[in-house]
Amino acid sequence: MIRFLFKGLIRDRNRSLIPLIVTATGVMLTVVFHAWMTGVIGNSIEFNARFAAGHVKIMTSAYSENAGQSPNDLAILGTDTLTGIISSEIPEMDFAERIYFGGLIDVPDSAGETRAQGPAFGIGIDMLSGRNDETERMNITSSLRSGRLPMTRNEAILSSDFADKLKINPGDRFTLVGSSMYGELTMHNFILCGTVEFGITALDKGTIIADIQDVREALNMYDATGEILGFFRTGTYDDEQATMIVNRFNEKYFSADDEFSMLMKSLAQQNNMGFLVEYSGKLKAILVAVFVMAMSLILWNAGLLGGLRRYGEFGMRLAIGEEKGHVYKTMLMESLIIGFFGSLAGVAAGMVIALYLQEHGIDLGIMMKNASIMMPHLFRAQITPETWYIGFVPGFLSTQMGALLAGIGIYRRQTAQLFKELEA
Amino acid sequence: MIFITCYCGLNAQYPDARKIIESIDQNMSSENRVFSSSMIIHGRRTTHTVKLKTWTAGEDKSFTEYLFPVREQGTKMLKLEDQLWIYSPSTDRIIQIAGHMLRQSVMGSDLSYEDLMEDSKLTDQYNARITGTETVDGHQCWVIELTAFVTEIAYHGKKLWVDQKRNIPLREEMYAKSGTLLKRTELSDIQRINERWYPKKIVFRDMLKDGDGTEFIIEDIEFNVPIEDYIFSKASLKK
Numbered sequence: 001m002i003r004f005l006f007k008g009l010i011r012d013r014n015r016s017l018i019p020l021i022v023t024a025t026g027v028m029l030t031v032v033f034h035a036w037m038t039g040v041i042g043n044s045i046e047f048n049a050r051f052a053a054g055h056v057k058i059m060t061s062a063y064s065e066n067a068g069q070s071p072n073d074l075a076i077l078g079t080d081t082l083t084g085i086i087s088s089e090i091p092e093m094d095f096a097e098r099i100y101f102g103g104l105i106d107v108p109d110s111a112g113e114t115r116a117q118g119p120a121f122g123i124g125i126d127m128l129s130g131r132n133d134e135t136e137r138m139n140i141t142s143s144l145r146s147g148r149l150p151m152t153r154n155e156a157i158l159s160s161d162f163a164d165k166l167k168i169n170p171g172d173r174f175t176l177v178g179s180s181m182y183g184e185l186t187m188h189n190f191i192l193c194g195t196v197e198f199g200i201t202a203l204d205k206g207t208i209i210a211d212i213q214d215v216r217e218a219l220n221m222y223d224a225t226g227e228i229l230g231f232f233r234t235g236t237y238d239d240e241q242a243t244m245i246v247n248r249f250n251e252k253y254f255s256a257d258d259e260f261s262m263l264m265k266s267l268a269q270q271n272n273m274g275f276l277v278e279y280s281g282k283l284k285a286i287l288v289a290v291f292v293m294a295m296s297l298i299l300w301n302a303g304l305l306g307g308l309r310r311y312g313e314f315g316m317r318l319a320i321g322e323e324k325g326h327v328y329k330t331m332l333m334e335s336l337i338i339g340f341f342g343s344l345a346g347v348a349a350g351m352v353i354a355l356y357l358q359e360h361g362i363d364l365g366i367m368m369k370n371a372s373i374m375m376p377h378l379f380r381a382q383i384t385p386e387t388w389y390i391g392f393v394p395g396f397l398s399t400q401m402g403a404l405l406a407g408i409g410i411y412r413r414q415t416a417q418l419f420k421e422l423e424a
Numbered sequence: 425m426i427f428i429t430c431y432c433g434l435n436a437q438y439p440d441a442r443k444i445i446e447s448i449d450q451n452m453s454s455e456n457r458v459f460s461s462s463m464i465i466h467g468r469r470t471t472h473t474v475k476l477k478t479w480t481a482g483e484d485k486s487f488t489e490y491l492f493p494v495r496e497q498g499t500k501m502l503k504l505e506d507q508l509w510i511y512s513p514s515t516d517r518i519i520q521i522a523g524h525m526l527r528q529s530v531m532g533s534d535l536s537y538e539d540l541m542e543d544s545k546l547t548d549q550y551n552a553r554i555t556g557t558e559t560v561d562g563h564q565c566w567v568i569e570l571t572a573f574v575t576e577i578a579y580h581g582k583k584l585w586v587d588q589k590r591n592i593p594l595r596e597e598m599y600a601k602s603g604t605l606l607k608r609t610e611l612s613d614i615q616r617i618n619e620r621w622y623p624k625k626i627v628f629r630d631m632l633k634d635g636d637g638t639e640f641i642i643e644d645i646e647f648n649v650p651i652e653d654y655i656f657s658k659a660s661l662k663k
Contacts, residue, residue: 185499
């Protein structure tokens with residue numbers, strides 16, 4: 001039976017070609033769209049987590065009110081012991097202390113006087129203790145453009161463009177002019193050991209990255225840190241689990257009456273990230289629903305057109321005694337075959353495009369200049385196991401739905417009228 | 425006509441505002457001065473003290489050395505006209521601070537570098553108008569509004585409560601051109617030093633930041649004493 005129908009579909013291309021193309025196109029679009037959106041949302045969430053928000057972030061309550069300004073005068077104190085305590089209380093996460101700060105980079109001439117100056121955004125991370133993998137987490141190694149990572153105290157990295165602007169090379173000395181956590185003007189000498197380019201506008205403008213102990217010394221922040229970032233050991237953000245950890249932590253450490261009590265926020269609660277996290281979770285459901293609905297309508301329409309074209313054929317088959325149910329069944333079987341091969345072709349075509357977008361990406365840097373959340377320039381698609389079936393299943397189902405709806409017309413044919421229709 | 429007569433009548437009650445600010449200048453400004461001071465900075469979280477020694481000559485030259493805390497000891501600042509250089513012994517660097525940085529806080533206090541190192545005469549910068557009288561800490565004061573007639577100035581407007589007997593402000597409010605209140609100061613411990621009245625304690629309050637203000641206490645001050653020229657040179661920063 002299937003062989004018979006299969007032959008019919010191959011020999012009568014009018015019966016199979018349009019539904020096959022429609023199904024394959026729809027599935028291909030779904031696959032590409034899913035991979036693209038997963039990539040864009042995933043990249044944005046991951047970048048924000050790694051560079052700014054963590055999967056959870058601990059700050060003082062007062063600091064959190066103006067966290068965008070990194071007010072280090074409101075930093076967390078007593079971090080030498082605190083981070084260890086938190087790590088033991090929340091074993092499912094790795095914690096890393098970070099200090100974000102603003103300042104001025106001053107490059108001396110041969111006489112030691114100011115040759116060039118530029119405002120800088122600084123990040124102090126643990127790079128020398130070997131206790132965590134902050135450099136890997138922030139992709140610093142793979143973002144190096146020249147030189148190397150800091151290996152000894154008082155070495156620092158600058159963003160590549162910034163170093164070019166200041167005309168400074170690895171091995172040169174510069175001074176960070178900043179403000180201590182007590183508001184004092186501070187100066188600290190660093191040796192430039194390398195330059196980096198992250199492909200993130202916010203970071204590539206003018207960034208200095210140094211070991212957190214050097215930053216503490218430079219900013220008079222001994223035993224203090226601006227923020228403590230927590231990352232799930234699994235490496236991926238889980239909003240439900242993060243919310244539970246946040247609630248548990250805040251219940252113990254946060255007090256509304258003490259502006260210096262510690263407050264934990266999940267990734268979704270920071271920097272307008274909530275909508276991305278929420279959207280990411282609902283993306284698959286939205287995609288499937290929209291696709292099935294749209295494709296069903298299109299295929300229903302295609303089925304109706306096919307039904308009209310095959311009006312005579314169905315009439316003849318009914319006239320020679322084929323039962324309506326059998327005609328309907330063969331129509332559904334045909335749609336099964338079309339759905340299967342159409343979806344297969346769509347997945348194949350979609351995967352080729354998604355793979356290209358995953359490897360090469362699209363540079364949207366010009367649109368990211370004023371982004372409030374940290375976004376990479378280069379957006380890439382991301383193929384996940386879901387990408388393989390996210391288009392196939394609804395593609396297959398929607399052809400069935402289309403055939404089911406279009407085939408109802410068969411039951412409306414009046415057997416008594418058939419010969420009259422055929423004579424006409 | 426009646427309005428003009430009344431207006432003239434009202435103003436006739438008040439002395440010439442310009443003469444009052446000339447008297448303030450005579451008290452507050454000098455050819456040069458050398459003073460030691462303490463800044464007690466009441467931050468949002470902690471209170472800390474900075475001790476300074478400052479030499480100033482006229483309106484354009486000023487040199488300050490940090491004496492305390494230990495971390496800051498030896499840090500020096502030189503201001504020549506509108507340029508400021510800072511020397512930090514820990515980096516052995518002299519760094520020039522650009523124009524807008526002069527309005528930054530000094531050591532987290534409520535004073536800007538301009539506040540700390542500025543000694544311009546009011547009469548060289550502001551037009552004055554008396555708007556009324558009020559009592560401050562039991563002293564009868566003229567309330568004087570100042571409006572800048574020069575463009576390059578930290579505070580476009582000021583409101584002073586000037587002690588009628590001693591011609592010294594007891595309270596000041598500093599305004600931006602937009603009318604925003606930027607700072608408020610309370611001047612107290614007014615002492616007679618040589619031929620002038622001078623406040624030994626000024627509490628600065630930056631209205632745009634949190635904290636409980638900064639007490640600026642003059643521990644000792646000498647007016648019109650000879651100051652060697654080399655003090656106001658970049659070479660003296662590293663000495």
